[in-house]
Amino acid sequence: MKIDLSIITKSINKELTQEADISLTSFRSRLGDFPIVRKAPVTLQIRNEENAAVFVKGTVDIDVMIPCARCLEEVRTPIRFDIDKKLTVREEGLVDEEMEEPDYLIGFELDVDKLVYAEILVNWPMRVLCKDDCKGICKVCGMNLNKGACSCQRTELDPRMQQSKIYLTGLRRCKQMSICPKNKSSKGRRDKRRANWKMSAPTLVKCSKCGELMMPHRVCKNCGSYNKKEIIAQD
Numbered sequence: 001m002k003i004d005l006s007i008i009t010k011s012i013n014k015e016l017t018q019e020a021d022i023s024l025t026s027f028r029s030r031l032g033d034f035p036i037v038r039k040a041p042v043t044l045q046i047r048n049e050e051n052a053a054v055f056v057k058g059t060v061d062i063d064v065m066i067p068c069a070r071c072l073e074e075v076r077t078p079i080r081f082d083i084d085k086k087l088t089v090r091e092e093g094l095v096d097e098e099m100e101e102p103d104y105l106i107g108f109e110l111d112v113d114k115l116v117y118a119e120i121l122v123n124w125p126m127r128v129l130c131k132d133d134c135k136g137i138c139k140v141c142g143m144n145l146n147k148g149a150c151s152c153q154r155t156e157l158d159p160r161m162q163q164s165k166i167y168l169t170g171l172r173r174c175k176q177m178s179i180c181p182k183n184k185s186s187k188g189r190r191d192k193r194r195a196n197w198k199m200s201a202p203t204l205v206k207c208s209k210c211g212e213l214m215m216p217h218r219v220c221k222n223c224g225s226y227n228k229k230e231i232i233a234q235d
Helices: 112-122 159-177 187-195
Strands: 002-004 015-020 026-029 032-039 042-049 053-067 074-090 093-095 109-111
Touching: 026 112, 042 074, 042 112, 053 112, 074 112, 109 112
Parallel strands: none
Antiparallel strands: 002 109, 015 042, 026 032, 032 053, 042 053, 053 074, 074 093
């Protein structure tokens, strides 16, 4: 559904309540296609503030079928979030300054479905489980262990080797993620070393002949002598 907001921008401090239906039947992303099994109409509160900005507020309440992270069985997952957008009013249309190129705004026209899609993407759950004690699937045959035990043979690990397994697993993950390469020094440690790099004043002594300051164990540049003996003839 699309809403024309040009009307509200013509009246300063005007408020409008608009109920919009969501036409999305599924949520598609790189992770897959997730059916939307329930969706409530979105009631949007739209307000023009001093003809400088338009505030759009509302609440989205939907149910999406998402596979369990362990057993891959689809779980009906409720997703509920609030919409709170500030749109800047310009001559060419409304602009969302928090997003670089929002596709839900074309001039003064607001596409509710694209707005809801963008907000679902931000509020998508990190992990979904069918139940807290989900047993997952067998790594060998792929059977759902919540429905029963499979006949695959499992070799129990010697408890004395458990710590070695944990260490090797962590080391393997570090190499895969490239977070701890060999001979790696952090920026903090590097900067601490550089903080101790300081210039020191050179040690100077008086020439035994002319009394000018000079580097020790050097020929005097003023009189050309060393240890009261003339080394370089002076004109």
